[in-house]
Amino acid sequence: MTTVEKTRLYLDRIAEKAALNAFLEVYPDEALAQAAEVDRRIAAGQAGPLAGKVVGVKDVISHAGHKLTAGSKMLQGYTAPYSATAVERLLAADAVIIGRQNCDEFAMGSSNENSAYGPALNAADESRVPGGSSGGSAVALQADLCDLSLGSDTGGSVRQPAAFTGTYGLKPTYGRISRWGLVAYGSSFDCIGPLGKSLEDLALLLEVLAGADEHDSTSSSQPTAPYRAQLAATPERPLRFGILRQALDAGDDALHPTVRTALTQKMEALKAAGHSVEVYDFPLLDYILPTYYILTMAEASSNLSRYDGVRYGYRTPNPANLEDMYKRTRAEGFGREVKRRILLGNFVLSADYYDAYFTKAQRVRRLIQQANDQLLQRFDALLTPVAPGPAWQLGQKRTNPIEMFLADIFTVQANLTGQPAVAFPAGQADGLPIGLQLMGHPFQEGALLQAARVVEGV
Secondary structure (H helix, E strand, C coil), X not given: CCHHHHHHHHHHHHHHCHHHCCEEEEXXXXXXXXXXXXHHHHHCCCCCCCCCCEEEEXXXXXXXXXXXXXXXXXXXXXXXXXXXXXXXHHHHCCCEEEEEECCCHHHCCCCCCCCCCCCCCCCCCCXXXXXXXXXXXXXXXXXXXXXXXXXXXXXXXXXXXXXXXXXXXXXXXXXXXXCCCECCCCCCCCEEEXXXXXHHHHXXXXXXXXXXXXXXXXXCCCCCCCHHHHXXXXXXXXXXXXXXXXXXXXXXXXXXXXXXXXXXXXXXXXXXXXXXXXXXXXXXXXXXXXXXXXXXXXXHHHHHHHCCCCCCCCCCCXXXXXXXXXXXXXXXXXXXXXXXXXXXXXXXXXXXXXXXHHHHHHHHHHHHHHHHHHHHCCCCEEEEECCCCCCCECCCXXXXXXXXXXXXXXXXXXXXXXXXXXXXXXXXXXXXXXXXXXXXXXXXXXXXXXXXXXXXXX
16 A cells, blocks of 8 residues: 555545544645655655654644644644654654644643543543543544554653553653653653554654754753664563552552453563562652642643733733733633643742742652662563553543542653653453553663563563
């Protein structure tokens, strides 16, 4: 099949599956023109590593000349003036970008229900959420609407949707992939991450995207690696896996029995295959979510202060004066969840509470990082669930933000520590996909993917 034929097929499927709301916009003419050029390059023997691959991009990643809304009314009609480094690298590798994908507003959410343009729906059961915030990116793979997706992960926003849709997602080490052109949520947490239909897809995308970027001062100059070759290689020795005791001991109300069964079965299978498996305690587990949400909300309140109706984006009509314009623009442009996080972020950064909340959370983050570093001296990778259970019903948790936040209990650790983590399918619960997660050593994504292949294969 030529790239043009494949692109036409995907465009037809996107139209057929429009009810899933995975894509906010597709680029049919542009995608077909790109595909024709890729076919020409393939015929000339000049094709890049992503030639023949059709890719969707989450609507928080800038693509020059295309709409960029971050799933928000605040940026409705905004056109990106430049492309993210990640998008430039996709195009340089001869990927065909087919459209922009639905997501929670400003990447804030665990269900994709916070999008101003309606939720994406889980293709396994359209009454269920697909996970968030990269829900559209995962559903597009689940429903076979593209080959690869580019998402973002601030507290699990690549991995949780991957688990809920039976796909694969990688949160790389912080700084491994440039954040230039990514709409900022929590700047010390945000990562652009690949989603795919296999571990090979993740390795391929990482090879294209990884590396330093002069535009992003937080991007790392650590050398990249041949990730596909590392994934294909057999480990030189038995691996050492750590499994979280609190996950194994959680009651059925905290962890779905099928998720626990999947975890214990993998534990026994790894032992039988000759690998070392040890159950570990993480005494700071109860502090992970409060620390994460205090810090990300503080960073969000700062990052989103730029949306004031003056420079770009939504502006309220007919304001009475400048102050009224500021207030009404932000009240009307932001959704409920974004406003909640901005208000809480402003609260923890206020003069009276800065030390009590923000400063203390920074100290606890450091303690979590130190405890995690000690764990990684004992293990090659840490195995946990991705989420406590499968995808929930649309609307089920929207009225209880605490319950929604608890869905992130296993994923936010990797964002607090900056380490890489990969999610992969682990069967089904109640007829819905579930996933497991491996967290590994910083800048050792190749070894992490190789370990995931081991776990997947036992």
